[in-house]
Amino acid sequence: MIDRRLLTNFDWKVLALILLIAGIGVLNIHSASASYKLVGLPYSLKQFYWLVIGSGLVLIVCSVDYHILEDFSYWFYGTLLVFLLLVLAVGRTSMGATRWIHLGFFSMQPSEPMKIVIIMTFARYFARNHAVNLLGWRDIWKPLLLLGLPALLIAKQPDLGTAIMVCLVAGTIILAVGVRWSLVVSMVVSSLPIIYVAWHYLLRGYQKNRILNFLDPERDPLKSGYHLIQSKIAVGSGGIFGRGFMQGTQSQLRFLPEQHTDFAFSVFAEEWGFVGTMILLFLYMALVLWGLHVASRCSDRFGTLLAVGVTAMLFWHVVINIGMVIGLFPVVGVPLPFFSYGGTSMITSMIGAGLLLNISMRRFMF
């Protein structure tokens, strides 16, 4: 399937960019987990294995023409929706949230692949249902239903981070398709009662606390607000050049919460300073701009929207994770793509990267 022309169009530089970010991530995890009591393999080594597996996935995803996905989109969507319902019914509960289901020989967390599947679903929907004018209510209630079902199921788990992520990604695709201003305004207006209902009936106590603590971190400096304060201290005390690799006291003495996963960036910021964070941010920005570039030069509508969706997924993860770590957003459990420790996040991000490379290398196919 892979002919010579495809190989010459492969964006090696972008793959190198991703591997660079992930490589920095592995080093950072090594530092972040240096103070942990070791059980089994070190986190940095495990992350390295996930990186290798993820790179393999990139190649596999690249080798299959992405156009095939258009046909399978709804099937994927349907299957995952069933899984999400199953999670609600028979899922495994851990740490107060029910996110996993057992599928005989392995367990899975259907909300994670849903991030990508919702992109495919939206890309397919808008590729097929092409409105001549900008989108209005009439054009949008069906995709909103497609989005709403899984988003609500995920929020109910509860996994607010993923639910928000799914909505943001879908929203970005809608923006790329083109939407009437009146619709945007009316959506914002109509979302107010939804937020009200969500606040009173959907959000759990800890989720509300996180939002309140974000608005006022001193409200509860020893409990939920603690994470935010300690993270800000870590980032800020890094200064311009940082404290040096494995020298950050906030991380090495474990004042940071979940410092190898969601708060990996604050470890990095403490140890590498503004110079480091600026470079990392530029790497992510380059990746995002390249993703949008891939989308705009893709010649078919499905590919464009798929690329926009995948780029949006990476982009929103980056913005929300870093924004949370530096106190711009409330604490929601969103990992930093390629950077935070975790196989799930690595695989999702790598599949996304594979899709982008896939779309990019097949831009001359017709």
Add this chain to the structure above:
Amino acid sequence: MSGQRYIRAGQDTTKRLYYISIAAVILFLILLSRLWFLQFIEVDRLRVMSENNRLRFIPVAASRGALLDRNGKIIVNNTPSFSLAVIPNEVKDITYLVENISRIIGVDREELLSRWTKSKGRAKYFPVVLASGLTRDQVEYFEENRLRLPGIEVEVKPVREYPGGTFSSHLLGYIAEVSDKELDMPDFSDYNPGDYIGKNGIERSYEKYLHGEDGGRQIEVDARGRYLRTLSENPPVPGQSMELTIDLDLQRAAEKALGDKAAAVIALDVNNGEVLSFASSPGFDPALFTGRMPPEKWKSYLEDKRHPLENKALKGQYPPGSTFKVITALAGLSEGVIDEHTTVNCTGEHKLGNATFRCWNKKGHGRIDLKGALRESCDVYFYLLGEKLGVDKIADYARRFSFGEPLGIGIDGEKGGFVPTSAWKEKKTGTKWFKGETLPVSIGQGYLTATTIQLAAMTAGLATDGKIYRPHLVKRILDREGKTAREFPPELLKKIDLKAEHFRLVREGLLAVVNEPRGTGAAARLYEVKVAGKTGTSQVVKMKDGKNASSYQFRDHALFIAFAPYEKPEIAVAVVVEHGEHGGGAAAPVAGQLLRKYFELKGVIKRTEPRVEDEDGDEESGGGD
């Protein structure tokens, strides 16, 4: 593959993607500017917070200087005390721990638990002391079972060890946690809450020498407050020890002689002002003030009529009574009003205008000269003398003997007594001084007051032909090697320029007081050494015939001053027994016992069985109407 299946993206989409790119860049720049804000502008503040997260300062108190007596015997020292502490964040099961500790040291479980609960809210790496004063066996048990009882720690701390009970409590003082009020004082600006500080007596007045410099350790802790390592250590500089002028054995004898009476004793070396003993009774238990004072104990201190918390030697101001006749006599001789042959016929009273001033001996002493008047403490003799001298002359001589001002013994709060003059009275009341007011002053009553220290200094001045050295309690301050760091040499405070002959005449009178028949101070007599002294009784209330006359607080104070040996004086003693009634009966024996001990320690007197009481212990009572 046929391309026709796929719908091509339009021009509009490209434009929108362009806008989306710009929006993405803007969001990135917002993140970047926030990072810039935190890492450029807020860096100093957040670094401090980061340091505060991980750095802790554990103060290490300096060990306090010891107090030694004049012969190098230890009076107050620090002994290692073992206490059992638990470190909250290492404790796994507090109930199990408390049960074990309670079983070993025999302290109630509830009490241990309450100490544990009180520590809540403090840093979790800070040891909480559950019990102190462990025995060796208990220490051994806890050391052996450390692993079984996670979180326990045996701490060694130097603890101030006082001689025991109430011994010398007013002289030595005590230490306790620094108070909020003291923290505000400029002298103690270096102190931190929880530091120990001298509260009284020598512990207070020589705090700056004794305290030393506290040190501390800066340690690093993790997010759970667990100790990781010591980053820097500033070892404490131990306080300096002091060699006092006090003779420990003499001091013991003085307190023993006072017993449980409300009384004060000062013994001075007449040739340099060194205070050989300084006692105020009853004392208090300094240990109670250092630790937790039981409320009932506190109440009993406050309600005790003998005022155990009052430093009577330092702050008690008493009319000196007949002991003051020493000064009236010297004034009379020096002013030429009397000489040794001048006699007075004592009829038992002296009339001045309408008022009658009585001698303590209602029958009268008959014709009597100076020596006899001193020996038998004849009041009439001194009424007549005082009348001729006038109050201002008397005051002048009293001042020369440093009455009316603190002598600067070296403990804070020393009082100075009071010497009345006619000018003072006119200024204060607007009325003239009456002659009738002079007569009580001439026998040491009325407005006149003096401290025990002043009486001792006066006696020393008399014994040495007018030399009064500043009474002081500290001989020298020692450095860590035990060498002299600072010395307190004798300081000649007053040189009273009177004729040696006059001093001799008064001394002869005082010798007679103790050694001749009808002398009032026979209770202070020693057979091996010639003692000279003078009794005194100071009125507490003027009218003795009132219905309360017999109740404790209205009884007269008993006084006695003495010096010895008569020929070549070394030691001067002043004794005040509050409400002791008669100087000869209550105060003179105290001086006698003290002097006996002094000469025993010197080897002049061989240690013998307690002496049998003497024959003619005449008593006196003075005062006019």
